[in-house]
Amino acid sequence: MTTTPLVPDAAALRDGADVLSLAPVIPVVVVDSVEQAVPLARALVRGGIPVIEITLRSEAGLGAIEAVASQVEGMVVGAGTVxxxxxxxxxxxxxxQFLVTPGSPPRLLEAALASGLPLLAGAGTLTEMLTLAEAGLEAMKFFPAExxxxxxxxxxxxxxCPQLRFCPTGGITSETAAAWLALPNVGCVGGSWLTPKDAVAQGDWGRIEALAAEAAALRPA
Known part of the structure; x- marks a missing residue:
């Protein structure tokens, strides 16, 4: 079933560079049940984070993407660990509305580019970065960052490679995010600290909203 997202036209994305500009931090989220996804995403929006990367690391991932895309106003939802x-x-x-891959092997990269969705493909070495640049990508994921x-x-x-811009993800914390954001080739960072597992399990959406507000206010160190 194809879902029609509720994100406003102003949030329409052309490419990965647009994804980097949505917020200082892209929450990287693993949900254990589809029911958690909508209130979690709404808490992030209330805190000022209008973007979420829901990973396919759990069986609930695909259903969670569909639920957030169809039910959460003002949220740009991406699929991670593709x-x-x-x-x-x-x-x-x-x-x-966008794809995030941990790496960029040829068949996966070909399918992702053919989808027409904005893409943050993963790269951890200069060779991988240049390979993605040859494919026309100037925005990408630096993973695993640390x-x-x-x-x-x-x-x-x-x-x-001054033209390349990145979303570093992997090992970044609330304490180190500002230092990453200070790099001239970093547009945003990816992090899981906005949605702690215990807060999600307990339905502590107020805590997640507060963490989102702190992340939304991040400035380069």
Whole structure:
């Protein structure tokens, strides 16, 4: 079933660069049940974060994408941990408005580009980044960020590739996010700290709203 998202026209996305501009932090979310997804997403919107990456790391992921896309006004919903060409079509049909992949093998990259959805493809090395640039992508995901050399590595990338911009994800915390955002080639960061597992399990949407508000106010260090 194809879902019609409720996101306003002003939030229409052309490419990955538009995704980077939505908020300082993209929440990377794993939900254990579809029922958690809508109140969680609404809490993020109330806190000033109008974007969410719902990963396919749980069986509830696909249904959660569909629920948020069809029920949460003002939220741009992306699909994360997309690892196969088949998943690309599944999340598009569910209403995902952008794709996030942890890596960029040829068949997955081809399917993601063919979908027409904005894409943040994962890259952890300069060769992978240049491969994505050859495919026409100038915005991408730096993953796993801390394990792939952290801020010093991504800062060095800006020398030979000043046109590339990134959403670093993996190991970033509320304490380190501002330092990442200070890098000239970083548009936003991805993080899971906005939606702690215990808060989601307990339905503590007020806590998630407060964490979203703190993230929305982040400025480069």
């Amino acid at each position: 690892v196969t060409p088949a998943q690309v079509q599944q999340v598009k049909d569910a209403g995902a 394990a792939s050399g952290g801020r010093p590595y991504l800062s060095a990338v800006a020398g030979p």
